[in-house]
Amino acid sequence: MSVKITIGAINKKHGSSKEYKTGGWRTMCPEVDLEKCISCYKCYDYCPDAAIKKTEDGIEIDLDYCKGCGICGNECPVKAIIMVKEEK
Amino acid sequence: MGEQKSLTIKGNMATALGAKLCRPNVVPAYPITPSTLFPEKMSEFIADGELDASMINVESEHSAMSACIGASATGARVVTASASQGVALMHEMLFIASGMRLPIVMAVGNRALSAPINIWCDHQDTIASRDSGWLQFYAENNQEGLDLMINAFRIAEDDRVLLPVMVGIDAFVLTHTIEGVDVPAQEDVDNFLPTYDPKQGTLNPKEPATFGSFAPPEFYQEFKQAQTQAIEDSRSVIDEVFDDYAERFGRQYNKVSTFECDDADIILLTMGSMSGTAREAVRKMRKDGKKVGLAKLTVFRPFPMPELKDILGDAKGVAVIERNISPGFGGAVFAELGATFVNEKDRPIMKNFITGLGGRDIFIENFEEMYQKTKDAVEASKVEEPVEWINMNEEVTR
Numbered sequence: 001m002s003v004k005i006t007i008g009a010i011n012k013k014h015g016s017s018k019e020y021k022t023g024g025w026r027t028m029c030p031e032v033d034l035e036k037c038i039s040c041y042k043c044y045d046y047c048p049d050a051a052i053k054k055t056e057d058g059i060e061i062d063l064d065y066c067k068g069c070g071i072c073g074n075e076c077p078v079k080a081i082i083m084v085k086e087e088k
Numbered sequence: 089m090g091e092q093k094s095l096t097i098k099g100n101m102a103t104a105l106g107a108k109l110c111r112p113n114v115v116p117a118y119p120i121t122p123s124t125l126f127p128e129k130m131s132e133f134i135a136d137g138e139l140d141a142s143m144i145n146v147e148s149e150h151s152a153m154s155a156c157i158g159a160s161a162t163g164a165r166v167v168t169a170s171a172s173q174g175v176a177l178m179h180e181m182l183f184i185a186s187g188m189r190l191p192i193v194m195a196v197g198n199r200a201l202s203a204p205i206n207i208w209c210d211h212q213d214t215i216a217s218r219d220s221g222w223l224q225f226y227a228e229n230n231q232e233g234l235d236l237m238i239n240a241f242r243i244a245e246d247d248r249v250l251l252p253v254m255v256g257i258d259a260f261v262l263t264h265t266i267e268g269v270d271v272p273a274q275e276d277v278d279n280f281l282p283t284y285d286p287k288q289g290t291l292n293p294k295e296p297a298t299f300g301s302f303a304p305p306e307f308y309q310e311f312k313q314a315q316t317q318a319i320e321d322s323r324s325v326i327d328e329v330f331d332d333y334a335e336r337f338g339r340q341y342n343k344v345s346t347f348e349c350d351d352a353d354i355i356l357l358t359m360g361s362m363s364g365t366a367r368e369a370v371r372k373m374r375k376d377g378k379k380v381g382l383a384k385l386t387v388f389r390p391f392p393m394p395e396l397k398d399i400l401g402d403a404k405g406v407a408v409i410e411r412n413i414s415p416g417f418g419g420a421v422f423a424e425l426g427a428t429f430v431n432e433k434d435r436p437i438m439k440n441f442i443t444g445l446g447g448r449d450i451f452i453e454n455f456e457e458m459y460q461k462t463k464d465a466v467e468a469s470k471v472e473e474p475v476e477w478i479n480m481n482e483e484v485t486r
């Protein structure tokens with residue numbers, strides 16, 4: 001990605017903070033087994049980064065914002081989320 | 089060219105008049121000794137209809153600099169004044185002003201920092217802000233105070249620079265001392281200083297934008313490098329502007345100015361009002377046949393490495409005389425001068441003298457003593473004591 005910096009860090013584009021992805025800090029990545037998922041949404045409640053979305057067949061993790069903390073996997077009652085080392 | 093008017097005025101009046109001639113739009117300021125006369129005069133100019141500007145009376149120096157930043161971001165020309173604890177209280181905002189690349193100009197009545205409380209001349213306040221990204225100029229007398237304010241705006245607002253500038257005038261020795269000052273005509277300053285044209289954008293509710301916005305680790309370093317490049321680029325802009333000023337107004341400024349340096353074995357390096365006494369000391373010592381010269385730093389930021397190498401490189405010894413102390417090391421100029429020469433094979437012997445703190449006078453005999461100590465080190469080819477304190481009060485015990 002090529003970025004042009006401006007004098008005085010002036011940013012004239014509105015709503016651009018959405019473009020700032022913070023998932024790059026992650027070293028461990030959650031992997032969901034939707035076969036096991038019982039849609040209890042405990043992971044959704046506990047994710048400190050609101051990186052988990054509810055879907056029709058369970059959940060989906062937004063890796064643009066997930067920090068890889070592993071709380072979701074820890075809280076999941078059926079062990080549907082496992083943490084694997086992030087491949088960069 | 090209009091005629092220059094000769095006035096006999098205090099240093100604070102000189103910086104205020106210099107600022108007024110630059111037609112600032114906004115003056116946010118909080119009074120503090122010894123700079124109080126500056127905001128007083130600016131509000132008088134405004135009240136008397138001599139200056140069309142908004143005075144913002146604030147509740148602290150932190151707020152003063154915050155208001156300067158907000159006003160300058162709208163594209164206004166902004167000036168303020170402070171000193172000592174006031175500059176210290178602004179510290180946080182100083183970095184924001186330079187990072188946002190706002191060409192604010194501040195007159196500082198250089199004063200000691202507490203504790204113990206002391207209102208007199210000392211360079212610790214601005215030296216402690218040397219890493220804030222502001223350019224720093226130091227005046228020797230009231231004329232320089234006025235001229236440097238006018239030069240400061242032109243340099244600060246140059247597209248190649250866009251950085252704030254501090255102009256230091258020594259507490260009381262200049263701020264409260266009446267001297268003759270030649271004041272340029274308004275139309276000539278108008279011709280010298282174009283209207284501030286912030287092409288990078290201005291704070292405007294009709295076109296919202298984020299100023300000084302967030303920069304994560306991927307970009308922060310590049311911003312800081314760009315800012316550092318701007319202060320590097322200011323080196324040639326300063327020369328250009330100083331030369332243009334000399335052509336128009338007949339007074340030549342230099343980052344480092346010299347007196348009797350050409351054949352000097354020992355050079356005294358000074359900053360601010362002590363330079364006047366040092367020049368007298370050099371005259372006296374020259375009469376006694378001593379090969380001594382004086383180099384005066386007018387521009388401390390950016391630190392004039394090439395000029396100092398050029399001026400001091402052939403001397404045998406340099407006495408770096410400073411009104412500041414970085415406890416646990418020595419003077420700031422000494423550190424930077426040492427670094428300037430660190431990769432040179434041939435370099436002068438350097439000695440650091442701390443003196444004149446908290447308004448302590450520095451006399452001709454003190455300069456003679458510092459010359460002698462430097463000469464002794466040159467003759468011995470070694471420096472036993474790199475940092476020495478000069479003109480200590482012998483009656484004080486601890």
Ligand code: SF4
Pocket residue numbers: 032036037038039040041042043044058059072075076077078079080081
């Ligand atoms: S906690 Fe486990 S079971 Fe519950 S929604 Fe999340 S992944 Fe599915």
Ligand code: SF4
Pocket residue numbers: 030046047048049050051052061065066067068069070071072073
């Ligand atoms: S690993 Fe942490 S941040 Fe990522 S989805 Fe799970 S709880 Fe949220």
